Amino acid sequence: MSAALLSAEALRIGYRGTSMLPELSFAVAPGTVISIVGHNGSGKSTLLKTILGLTPKLGGEIRIRRDARLGYVPQRETMDPIYPVTVGELVETGRYGIRGVGRRLTPPDRARVREMLEATGTARLERRLFRTLSGGEQQRALLARALCAEPSVLVLDEPTASMDEKGAHEAMGLTLALARKHGAAIVMVNHFIDLVAEVSDQVIHLDRDHQRVTIGPPAEVLKGRGSQGRYSS
Amino acid sequence: MSEKLALFAASWELWRGAVAAGVVAGAVCGFVGIYVVLHRIVFVSAAMSQVSSLGVMLAFWLVQAQAIETAHHSEDILPLLFAALFTGVFSAAMAGHASARLSDRTKSSEAFIGSVYLLSSAALVLVGDQVTRGAHDVANILFGNTVIVDLPHLLLFAGVSLPIAVLHVWLRKDLLFVSFDPVMATTLGYPVTWLRVLLLVSLGMVISIGTRTIGALPVFSFSVLPPIAALALFENLRSSFWASAVIGALSAFLGYVTSFLLGLPTGASMAATAGVFLLVAKGLQRLRD
Known part of the structure; x- marks a missing residue:
């Protein structure tokens, strides 16, 4: 194997x-973090979608x-706000893949849902509608759902989009801590270069204009790309 | 008014088939209509009604033209088969479109739905014009002016739609999941395309047989107006499903009684009653918010 x-x-x-x-x-x-970076339209989302099938x-x-099992945290804007789905209902869907079509959740499933709600600090929001939460709260609820699936690889699509740098560091800190606790590797798209440099084991830099893909440790790949700021999203 | 009510009660045996068919259609279309509204496929439901009506009308025309030899008893079955066949093909095509959009968002479902709606509406009028069964039959199918539904039709409609309702209750969370978040459902290994086909084909079956039984207008109305009303009243999905079914059933019953009392067309009365429920629900939502 x-x-x-x-x-x-x-x-x-x-x-x-x-x-x-x-x-x-x-x-x-296992246990590693791979970040995909590049400018808007460079193919980051296409790569992520291809990985996810x-x-x-x-x-x-x-x-x-x-x-191996994949857990996916989409961009929160992709969730259709027309659905009156509560945070509890949303997080439960993370168990559906394990349980299968037509099967009800079992007590161990519900225990896992509760554990992830508490781990991500969203337990108090369980009965709130997902669409009424702040951006940060929505991100944590989506993380709780992905972790419910007991993933060995956590795939994150711009988990810090529309966050300031401080918020992005906090969100990534929580994500990394939980991924490590549950033994999951991370593959993510992220725009914050400092953050990517800090947390990644490998970086995949996509440059569509010059038809170049660079893969390697962050110190090598991000060298000369500026240590501050972010890629345009 | 009370005399008319007494007359309605006295002749209940005549109306009960149509009332029961309306109530079943209202409840089942109301329940499955929650997916229609949330999934933003209201016009799929409209197109299904038209496609189904076209199937019925085409069957009438083929029988009339003796292109198909039918025994007397199969004259009623043939329109249902055509309606189900046409709607089934459309449903499968829609499911294919929806799945293709997951990987390629340049594909537009709206253009496809609009084309099907317009072409089937035009074909319906053209074929209907050739059918000598008369404008009355055409109007019955389109606007649901059916006053009496006989027992075999009622049993057939209930026999198809009630198992579909049970299936939808059983698979409610799965069907909602693939509607709400097909991307996540795909990554978790859910059979998204098959569940969508199931959703659309079952919806198509209820709509096609419902159209033949009580007409296109009330069936389309029940799959749209009660769900919108229920979603305005309740901010949780479980309650919305059941409330929508109850509003649909009540709309059918009260609409039928109103049509009898005021001498109005039944299909339009049922649709208008559902509209009244919607206005009340929206009013209550405003007060609450």
Whole structure:
């Protein structure tokens, strides 16, 4: 069995047969953090969607270890506010994949939901409608849901979007602490260069204009890209 | 007025089939209509009604043209089969569209729904014009002016829609999940496309048989107005589902009685009663908020 939870080999991503980037290869080892950075339109979201199986790959391989499970934290803006879903109901859906279609949640499922609500500080919001929460609270509820799925790889799509740097550090601090506690690796898209440099084991930098993908330790990949600020989102 | 009520009660045996069909349609369409409203596919429901009506009318026309030989007893079944077939094909196409949009947001469902609605409406009028069963039958199907529903039709409608209602109660959380967050559902290994097909095809079956039984207008109204009213009254999904079913059933019953008392067309009366419930619910929502 491979040590990598998730790996990509000569992966080609894009739409309608047109590659957005050169082939890329990487591996996600247990407990590591991989950040995907790049400017708007560079292909970050497409890469994430391809990893998640939402967008078909154009070529190459994505391998997910047989016992690995993905947990996904989408951008909170993608949640349709028309649905009157409470925080408790939202977090419960993280268990649906484990339980399966047509099955009710069991007491252990409910215990896991409660544990994740408490771990993310959203237990007091359990009966509140998700759409009425602040951005930070919504992010924590989405994190609780992803962790409910007992993921071995946590995939985060811009978890700190529209947060200031302080808020982003706090949110990432909580995410990293919980991911480590539950033994999950992280693959994320993030715009804060300082934050990425601080928490990542590897960085995938996408440069669509120059058709270049750079993968390596943050000190190497982010060198010369400025230590302050953020990529445009 | 009281004399008319007494007359209505005295001749209850005549009306009870239509009232029961309306109540079943109101309750089931009201329940499944929550998905229609939340999933923002109101016009899918409208297009389904039109497609289904076209299927019925085409069956009438084929029988009339003797393109299909039918035994007398199958004359009633054929329109239902055509309605279900047309709606089934449309439902499957819609599910395919919705799934394709998950990976490619340039695909527009609205254009497809609008085209189907317009073309089936035009075809309905053109085919209806050729059917000698008369304008009365066309009006019954489109506007739901059916005053009497016989027992076999009622049993068929209930026999199809009630199991679908049970299925929807059983799979409520799963169907909601794939509607609310199909991306997350996909990453968790949920059969999103199949659940969507199930949702749309079951919706299509209720709408097609409901259209043949009580008409397109009330069926479309029950799948839209009670859910909007219920979602305005309650800010939680479980209560909204049940409230919508109750409002749909009440709209059908009160609408039918009103049509009898005031001599109004039944389908329009049921739809208007659902509209009154919606206005009251929106008023209460304003007071609450």
